[in-house]
Amino acid sequence: MMEQTDFVRSFMTLAAALAVLIWIWWKRLVPANFPSGPSGLPLFGSIFSVGKYPWKTVKKWSSEKYGAVMSVRFAFKHIVFLNTYETAYQAWVKQGSEFSGRAFHAVLGSNSGNHGIILRDYEDVMKSQKQFGLKVMKGFGFGRTTLEEQINDEALKLTSVLRTKVGVPFLLKEYIHNSVLNVITRLICSKRVKSGEESELYNALKLLFTDPADKSMSLIILMFPEVRKLPFLSSIFKRYSSRDKFVHDYLAEQVREHKKTFDKHNLRDFIDAFLFEQMHGHRADRDDFTDKQLVSFCRDLLVAGNDTTRSSILSFILILLHYPEHAEKIHVEIDQVFGKDGMISMKERPKTPFTCAFIQECLRFYAVAPIGLEHKLTETTKFQGYVLPKNTPVNINYWGVHHDEETWPEPEKFDPYRHIDEEGNFVLSRKVITFSFGPRFCFGESLARVELYVFFVEILRKFDVLPGDKPLPSLNDGNVSTLFEPLPFQLVLRERK
Template sequence: MNDLFADDNLLLINLFPFLGKFLPLRKTVERFESNMKYILDTMQTNIDAHRENFDSDNIDDFIDAFLYEQKFGKKKDVDYSNEQLQAFCRDFFVAGSETSSTTLCWCFVLLMNYPEYEKIILKEIDENLGSDGVPTMANREDLPMTCAFIEECMRFKTLVPLAVQHMATSTTKLMGHVIPKGTTVYANLRGAHADPVDWPNPKLFNPRRFIDEGGKFVQSNKLIPFSIGTRFCLGESLARAEIFIFFVKILQKFHVTPANGVPPDINDEIVSLVVAARSCEVKLEARH
């Protein structure tokens, strides 16, 4: 896991920022800021390289497109500063790659702890893709247990326990509670995924929650790892595609087994801004 989030104190500081002024939490803040500076500096090196080789007739990626708008764009009410470009690149890296890779890590940790599902998943993959087929999102309908397993992983180990903070734009009354205007509000995604009303026996890892009587995969609108509402994660469709395709492709080619013969403890986790397995060492053995 990237050291940026590997600190149990970060969630506490996120909820109560003033605590970051006190030792030992101050060290957590300093380490986080140092890591973030490293990421921003790395992004800036990439941006500088793009700027040096910029060709308005060959726009290859997001940075090129942003630089084009800086030079030739007419949207004066939009911020096209270098700082904004840095922030976008940081968000792509932190929210785009880190979250997907950590979710995949949990998928394999849980697969090693529940090998009975591996047999079903491998059978689905072999029957529909063989050893050389190229997985796409179009294969989801043919791989119901594979999809159900990934969904249950995202419920059982909710990656982001608290959604990005929002602010009440007006005084609101909700279920008997008054939320004053200007109040910072967090959605407890981990709590929502452990609600026994929506998820009977929530502490039980059970991918069959997402399989109907006909054996088909059924996606639930009660599963909200990407948050909900108008400001849900914009990268949801991309993240789902990445996780599904990488998961299927790896299992198509390899058996995933514990590096030391003992599956990682599913309860040994870091609960920070994201929830990550403290250990995830695996051995890949070629299947074909």
């Protein structure tokens, strides 16, 4: 008996010593003069403590203990989070060349590799491709039809379909998804796609990040791509990769078709514009304009442009259902400026200050991309009194920036009037950073802003938007993947006379 007791005592002493050594080792993994943050559990970090909505937890930690610049450890990875506008602007803009790197993402890049634009590191090819993309977007359309006219056309098609739903509770998501998707496919390859089960492209994109079977587990492989091959996660990764490959294959077929009918004097869309650069652009750049790069670039446009815009429009409508007192003022502005019919022109947008304020407050209040894709340090950098080693992952907590009490008094209060000045004019805020800023700002911002305004105005011009039979989901809850999308909600439309 004495020997057993000695053995147990020795084992417990050894285990305690080992635990202390692991803890000391774990603590020493933090680089010197690095932003502070929760240590979390050895080997796991804060994986189990960030909760369902990590951006809210990180903001809480930032406000209560660690400050605007803090770190969070996930397994062996230390991510620096910026939680205020001032720190975000300092990093992304003033020190943009140091903070604009991007590490390869094994899940999102499983089919595109180091091609496209979103996942590329901050290097010359990425810069030249972005310049090209901006040039195309600045042209705002091809041939005889401007992109603004195409968006109006899709918005009219949408409201025409929605008329068949008047008076009946229904889900809006599929209709918005199809309309926004057609804006992007017309821009990319001059095609419209059918909705629902008739279109494999529609279904692949619809479920790419929001498959109900995956629930919140998809967020895990997106945050930690290294675990994608674990038995209980590999099926999620395979479903994502298969759908993503279908999107790539669809776009590759469009490129092949465009090459057969290419006419340098009649550029129809983005693919044609890219092919022109491939065949007739500056010789030094032609090596960057490959077919693989074109397909991946188009895939980035399709996925990023479709998901964020769809989710944003849905959030606008859900917010309006929660705050119906703002509807009448929006209706009055729309009727006075645009009437019942005719094209919704962005030139007339300043005449609708409250509508613009409502949209901007929606973008502040409900961040569909609460935490964007990580940046990484291109070199060891001094920042806000800290030393951040090269390749350190850094991210802006966009939700945290938009809910910072120093910038936005009573941030949890939805108030469009915070964007209206004393003369009743709309004030465009540089501190609503939905589209980011600095070298990696969203170059599709101009397109997205037109879509958000035109679709929202067209729906409100034609209909009163009312809640359905079922209770509305809370604005604090949503589906989480790469985005934060409203939970399914019913609405009822009443046609306006």
